[in-house]
Amino acid sequence: MLTMILTAAKLLTLMLGLLGIFNGATIHPQSPTPDTHDQPATTAQPTTTDSKTPTEIATADDLLRALETAGQDTRLLSATIRYVKEFAIQGDTQRRDGRLVFASDPGLDGQPPTRRFGITFDRYEVGGRVEDRDLDYLEQYIFDGEWLAEIRPLEKQFVRRQVVPPGQKWDPLRLGEGPFPIPIQQKREEILSRFEAELLDGQEGVVERRLMGVTGKCYQLKLTPRPDAGESDLREIRVWYQKDTLLPRMAKTTTKADDTSLVLLKDLKLNAEAKVSKTALSTDLPADRTGWDITNIPYRE
Incomplete structure (x- = not known):
């Protein structure tokens, strides 16, 4: 399950990273509580929701540039999310619905900004069976x-893993730095060195x-790993950006085994319009730990 959530996180960060949102490197954990989403976590400037798009985008190179x-002024983001995982051999489809929040805090003294995100799933569907909050289903990452x-x-289960050495800033989703070789937070040249674009x-392959109503209003960027990119399992990545704003709407990866992972964003809000609470981005252990099963795993070399 953790691997699947990291796949969803990769797709989300890819969508936002290619856009230029949260320019820098980092991410932050804890559990959002349902009744606090309307309390701003960070003071932000008015949103760039209607950010301008280039007069003409005719090629992948135009879009990457x-x-x-685009999105450089974005500091806060919230959206509803659907995450769909399809397993080709097993024939299974898993759907999760919920909410995501992102925040970017400026770095001090020339340091890169700290990027944080939280995902809460409150509905799960597989094989015709549906679980939701009323049926004791709630997951937070x-x-x-x-x-x-x-x-x-x-x-009352809480697992916290320290995946980066204390005091260091490191983005494990960044190409070449971590175990997830997905092109995020990188310049056009870096992306093209590993992927054909x-x-x-927008509706090709959909x-x-x-989904056609969404993708018909989008640019679709297809990324195919180059032979020397070290992508042994990945066949392709596709990302859809809304034409009038260049905001991300959907991303999909396909493996060589034909398994697919899809992330769809709706009701996307930026900056002053975003609903991002401090508790949604905190990894602090519960203040009252009575009855909790807590696992705290420090960093290991």
Whole structure:
């Protein structure tokens, strides 16, 4: 399950990183509580929701250049999320619905900014069976650049892993620095050195009718690993950006085994309009630990 959530996190960070949102390196963990989303965690300038798009985007190169500068003023982001994982051999499809929040804190004294995000899933569907908050389903995943927290509040389970050495800033999703070789937070040249990029019609390859209304208003960027990119399992990545704002709407990866992971964002809000609480981005252990099953795993070389 943790591997699947990290896959979702990769896709999310890819979508935002290519856009130029949260320019820098880092991420932050803890559990969002449902009744605190309307309390701002950070003071932010008015949003750039209507950010300008280039007068013409005709090639993948045009889009990559535009994404380098789009979204630079974004400091907060919130959205609803759907994460769908399909296993080709088993024939299984898993769907999770919930909410995500992102925040970017400026770095001090020339240091890179700290990027944090949290994902809360409150609905899970597989094989025709549905679980939700009323049926004791609630999962939270938060990553802060140092700690990754996996929390099940209704079951009082809390697992926190320190995945980065104390005091260091490191983005494990960044190409060449971590175990997840996905092109995020990088310039056009860095992306093209590892991937072949192609601009497609927004609806190309989209077969689900419910997604056509979304993708028809998007640019679609297809990334295919180059032979020397070291991508032994990955076949392709596709990312969809809204044409009028260049905001990310959807991302999909396909493995060579034909397994797919898809992330769809809706109701996306930026900066002053975003609903991001401090508790949604905190990895602190519960103040009252009575009845909790807590696992705290420090960093290991």
